[in-house]
Amino acid sequence: MFTRREVLISGMGLAALAGLSTGVGGGVRASEGRVRHEVGSPEGKAMLELYREAVKLMRDEAKFPRHDPRSWKFQANIHWVHPDDDSEEALQAIFSTTGLSPDEAEKVLRHRALAIGATSRTWSTCQHVDAVEYYFLGWHRLYLWHFEQIVSSLVGQDFALPYWDYGKNGSSEHRALPIEFRESIGGSQAANPLWYEHRNPEMNKENGAGEMDPADVSPSAAFQSAGLYLPDTRKGFNSLLNTSPHGNVHVAIGGPGEDPGMGTVPTAGRDPVFWVHHCNIDRLWEIWRRSEKGKADETTFRDEWKGATFAFSDPMGELSEMEAARALDLSSLSYDYDDLAAVVTPVGAAAASGGKIIAHLASSVPMEIVGRGGAASLEKSTAIGGFDTSQAKAASVELEVRARGNPGDRFDVYLAFPKQAQFKEKEVRVGRFNVFGATTKRDPGGATFFFSLDASNALKDIIERGLDGVTVRVSPATKQTSSPIYLDDLKLVLN
């Protein structure tokens, strides 16, 4: 689709554009049939080069001052306001009108209204707030779309966001950050607009970079779901995809310290990799929507869902309001994906609701997991007495987890077995969860998360071993955790 020559020409166009003192004009370019490609494909790589130039431009505060809705940090603040900008003092600096002409001052105040106005607010609207995150997928789709329009306008030609398919072929190379986001330019990573300082240092190396775990990137639990939203919300596609791969990938890329970049909601939008990650989440949703289950369940929530309206910025930096309903009609948004092949999930895995609770590990005293200077873990043993496991077809571990801050890691749940000479495996990993979003839910007692992890494989082991008791172990996945999580409830459920 793109020849090398076309890419070079677009680069020249940008150089000319960079000479302009204000904005870009021209409004939205025709966007019929824009196709989003995978980052490693020739088309995706060509788009990454356009993206790189756009990020550089949006970060240039001489061309796009902080009050401009097209500036990099304003766009990130739409997702959630960064802690650096979350004070009256910061707002006064960003939207200062001192020394401006009346026209300029009027524009700055319009931009302020677009950021935090009572009826046109765009900042901190990413919908990672309530327990269900009802508009998680819909809001991010519209956010991405507006961002894509802005980039398209900035680069002066049609631009389609590329997506990072970290699950591609199940191969490890795709689980490393795409090289464009960590390569040096002229000998310096910092000179690369797609590089970002606040990442997990292992993932951010130019050579020999770390890879995410298959458990971080797996959408299989989500695709086994019976519906987008279910009465038990933790089992709906929306929530399951939010956990994996969405939140796991965020936390895996996030860095240490006060500003973990991708690791928390208020800091995530400043990392350029945010957009290609969310583009993949959007693609996975579209695969679901076109599946038989997806088509069937959309009729059940559609009317109630589509009434909401969200505010964004258009390519001119003006208010653009859009109804959620638009997110359910890709043709109205004029884009598509190059690959929407069905996601294949393991056969016979748990998708059922209900079931018999055979082990309930809730304690009246919350079980706290925090690791400092090493991986701390929590173990709880439980008996399976009184239940004929041989009758069970599926199993799940269901958790209620609370967090007040950012623990800086994902957590793995294992079922561990008593030592038996004939079995090599001492434990089976049931799944992985994260509390990405803990810092935005802002409940005084801590944000609550619900998880349901498929334990059918572990169940097979229990049956084969003829066990009448197991130990559940919860442990930080890789890094040191810096803030505790509390396990308020943990159940082993058989279906």
Ligand SMILES: [Cu+2]
């Ligand atoms: Cu996200």
